[in-house]
Amino acid sequence: DQQVKQNSPSLSVQEGRISILNCDYTNSMFDYFLWYKKYPAEGPTFLISISSIKDKNEDGRFTVFLNKSAKHLSLHIVPSQPGDSAVYFCAASGIEKGQGFSFIFGKGTRLLVKP
Template identity: 90%
Template sequence: DQQVKQNSPSLSVQEGRISILNCDYTNSMFDYFLWYKKYPAEGPTFLISISSIKDKNEDGRFTVFLNKSAKHLSLHIVPSQPGDSAVYFCAASGPASGNTGKLIFGQGTTLQVKP
């Protein structure tokens, strides 16, 4: 029972275009969501987050959208660059985590940005 799902294992986009990565969750108690990026042979690095009191958060080329009614979030990268090619994980947490910071991760989506 995967509580956080990334249903697209891979995505290929042309340089300069928009990349949209999707994530669905089942637990309506989740109230904080994060995106991490992972290059091969490196650990994941934090990219952007959003609290459930917002529906959008923007940081440079990266924007995360949250649709609570649909239990869906998406990461938009505009414009996409070849250096964005990586595996992207979404993650969620909720009140049940308390102050432990425990996260539930999705399966990951591999993004390839072609020059």
């Protein structure tokens, strides 16, 4: 059973517009969330994080929103640029009873930004 879900496998937007990438999680113990970008043949690159004590974190063109009651987070990219075309992963973690601190990743959303 997937604990972190990215229900949209792909997304296409026009350059200059907003890209919104969504992520849902099921485990209420998750309290730290990350977004990564991945280009082919490279490892994922960290973009932005948010902890459960906040509902928004902004870094340049990237903003992450967290809705704890809905167990939902989203990544907004504005304005979108062709270089943003990549696969985006969300990840969640939390201290689970009896276990370590492991990050669970979604399956990713492929973003295509058209010039």
